[in-house]
Each structure stands twice: as C-alpha cells, then as structure tokens.
Amino acid sequence: MEPIGIAVIGCGSISGVHLQAISKIESAKLLAVVDIDKSLAEKSAQLYGCTAYTDYHEVLQREDIEVVHICTGHYLHAPMAVDALKAGKHVLTEKPMAESDAAARIMLEAAETHPDVQLGVIFQNRYNPASVMMKKYVDSGELGRLICLKGMVTWFRDPDYYETEWKGKWATEGGGVLINQAIHTLDLMQWLGGEVASIKGSISTDSLEGVIEVEDTAHAHLEFQSGATGIFYATNSYKTNSPVELELIFEKGMIQLKGEHLYLEQDGTLSLLSEPTASHLDAKSYWGLSHGAQIEDFYVHVREGRLFWLNGPEGYKAFKLVMDIYESSRTGKRITYREPAVRN
Numbered sequence: 001m002e003p004i005g006i007a008v009i010g011c012g013s014i015s016g017v018h019l020q021a022i023s024k025i026e027s028a029k030l031l032a033v034v035d036i037d038k039s040l041a042e043k044s045a046q047l048y049g050c051t052a053y054t055d056y057h058e059v060l061q062r063e064d065i066e067v068v069h070i071c072t073g074h075y076l077h078a079p080m081a082v083d084a085l086k087a088g089k090h091v092l093t094e095k096p097m098a099e100s101d102a103a104a105r106i107m108l109e110a111a112e113t114h115p116d117v118q119l120g121v122i123f124q125n126r127y128n129p130a131s132v133m134m135k136k137y138v139d140s141g142e143l144g145r146l147i148c149l150k151g152m153v154t155w156f157r158d159p160d161y162y163e164t165e166w167k168g169k170w171a172t173e174g175g176g177v178l179i180n181q182a183i184h185t186l187d188l189m190q191w192l193g194g195e196v197a198s199i200k201g202s203i204s205t206d207s208l209e210g211v212i213e214v215e216d217t218a219h220a221h222l223e224f225q226s227g228a229t230g231i232f233y234a235t236n237s238y239k240t241n242s243p244v245e246l247e248l249i250f251e252k253g254m255i256q257l258k259g260e261h262l263y264l265e266q267d268g269t270l271s272l273l274s275e276p277t278a279s280h281l282d283a284k285s286y287w288g289l290s291h292g293a294q295i296e297d298f299y300v301h302v303r304e305g306r307l308f309w310l311n312g313p314e315g316y317k318a319f320k321l322v323m324d325i326y327e328s329s330r331t332g333k334r335i336t337y338r339e340p341a342v343r344n
Contacts, residue, residue: 003029004299005064009056009080010071011035011044014094018069019048021292028067028299032059056080060087067302070094073166074174078103082110085117092120092298096183097315099174101323104316111312120298120308121315125184126191127290127297130262130274134248134255138192143266144251146228149193151185152245153177153234159211168212176214178203178322182234185244187318189232192248195225200334201325207237220325225338 006028008015015033022030034053035041045052053059059068060083068084070077070093078098081091091111098104111119125131137143155177166172173180190196201220208216216237222230243259253266260276294310301308324335 001027003027004066004302005029005031005062006067006069007032007034007053007056007059007062007065008044008069008071009034009059010073010076011037011040012071015044015069015071017291018071018295019044021295022069023048024292025296025299027303031065032062034059057083060084060089066090067092067299073164073172074099074179075103075166075172078107081107081119085110085114085119088114088117090118090120090302092122092295094122095187095315096174096179096319096322097121097312098319099172099179101320104319108312108316118298118302118308119312120310121312122291122294123184123187123310123315123318124290124294125188126310127293128260130257130260131188131191133262133274134188134192134246134257137250137255138248143253143255146193146226147249147251148229148231149189149246149248150231151182151189151233153182153185154238155181155234155236155241156238157181157208157216157236159208162208162212168208168214170213173214175322175326176203176205176208176212177216177234177236178218178325179319181236182218182232183318183322185234185246186232186321188246189222189230190317190321192246193222193224193226193228193230195337196321197223197225197338198334198336199223199321199324200328201232202329203326206235218325218329220321220328222321 006022008018011033022028030048030050032051032053033041033044034056036054038054041052059065067090070080077093081093084091097107138146162168199220199222203215203218205215206217217235220232246257248255256263262274264271264273298308328335
C-alpha cells in the first residue's frame, strides 16, 4: 500500500513538531512544504527531503498529495482549509480553527459539503495520558457526580513574542491569551465537563497595554448542562510559564492536574496517578506532549476511512467558548445555550 502523500503549509516554529511527527509514521510520506518565506520553505525541504513551494495553490494541484497540514497564522487557516477541502485534500489544522466565528463556520460548511475528505483540528492535550485518565474517571462515574472544575493558565509572553506580523491583532490573531494559549485548557474543561449550558467572562490587557490590541488576561464562569460549575482563569502576564492546573471535584473525591502530574485525593489519601512522559518531537514544554499521538491517530482514521473524532464540529466547541467569552466581555452579559438539567 502506497504511503499517504502530505504537504505542510507554514514553516514556522510549530511546523517542526508536525514535520517530525510525520517522519515517524510509516504510512505517511512528506512530499512538500510551503511558506511565503522561500528560505524557510527551502530549509524545511532540505531537512526532510521534499519539495519547497511558496504558493500553496500549487501544492493543491498535485494529485499525489492527499493530506494538508496547516501551520500558519490564524487568519489563514480558514481560506487555506477551504481551498484544500475543495481540492479533495484531507486537512489537519492547528488550533484555533480560525480568527473569527464567521471564518470558522465557513470551514465547517466546506467540510460538510465535501464529505469524502476530513477536517481535523489539533487539540493534542486530549491525548495526554493524564487527560485520558481524567476522562475515564468522569465517564465511569467511579467518583460519583462531577460537582465543579477549574482551569488555570498563568504564563508569560513578552513584547518580543508579538513581533510576528499577525500576532496581537484582532483581525489576524482573533484574540490573545484565550484564543492562542488558553484555548487548550478550555477545550479540556468542556471535554471533561460535558455540554456547556452558559458562560460569562471578561478580558483585559494588564501588562501588554500599548503592545497588543488583544487581551493578555481573561476569566470566565461556566455552567454545565449536568449542573456542574466551572471557573477559568488565564493570563500571559506572569513572569514564567507555570504548569497548567486543572481540578475536578466529585462527590467521592478530587482529581488534580498540575502540568502532567495527576493526583487523586480520596478518603483523606493523596495518590499519584500519572507522571509526564517525554516528548520526542523537540516541542516547547507548553505545547504539551501529544502532537505526535494526535497526528498518528488522524492518519489511522484517514487510512481506514473512518471519521476522525476530533473533527471540525468537535474542534469548534472550545473555539465557540472563546468567541462567547469575548462577546460576554463586550456586553457584560451571560451567554446562555440552555438551562442546566440539574443545579448543584
């Protein structure tokens, strides 16, 4: 069986994780890389033995390319994904789906209109061993009903981080800490907590005022359809990238995640459930451990003709929460989807 032909669009820092992951998949073959910066494209092409392009439209015309990875600025995700889907290519895009809700909806519509190809969205932290274990505790009911949960992201980005042309601007990045860094934690919260009934939040620019248009700090209060409550806080105004924290309170115990260390507290006893495993993709620590696992899983689904579970509609869930926190902050109102079935 011939390997699946692949192109990676965008040769910035995150592309290295994708390129290394692809190189480890026997059923996949990297054929092309694309970047408007010719030197970046040529550097990646030389490292991985493929062809460099500066125009992604040329890649979409190649019949031997079946899958396109999108690793570009947020504002390019939607037009590139739509073009690729229309060209009959499977698409795996970095988060967030797009820079605006309208653009994300166009992507979803294109994927629905072209059911023979798949749209996958990167949320690699769902594949972390600790995340998988937390999900099993939630689904099994072993600890009883989930009562409340919280997520905390306290990171640091200095002005130099925003020297990239598209970052720090509403039109091109679509937001700040929420849409770029903390969306992963929001995704885990909704994945673990279940369907969200309502959300109210606010954003501010606390330490990067005058440097960026967008927010560096955000908080939100979530009500889940199950009756559980969630609180969320994120900032890029700390002076270090502290481990992400998640806490889940159940009727019969508590699970705490700090970085990739997962703890269970039950009957007054604290036990370690999971420790970090090493990433072999030269990823930055705050990117998590599991890009490779998600990318490989995507190719298994493509190869077997099965619908990838972290598809467009699934990837849209956390994105929509981000958009609604922005809307709630603008209006000062709670966004309600439906009333909780049970209130704690």
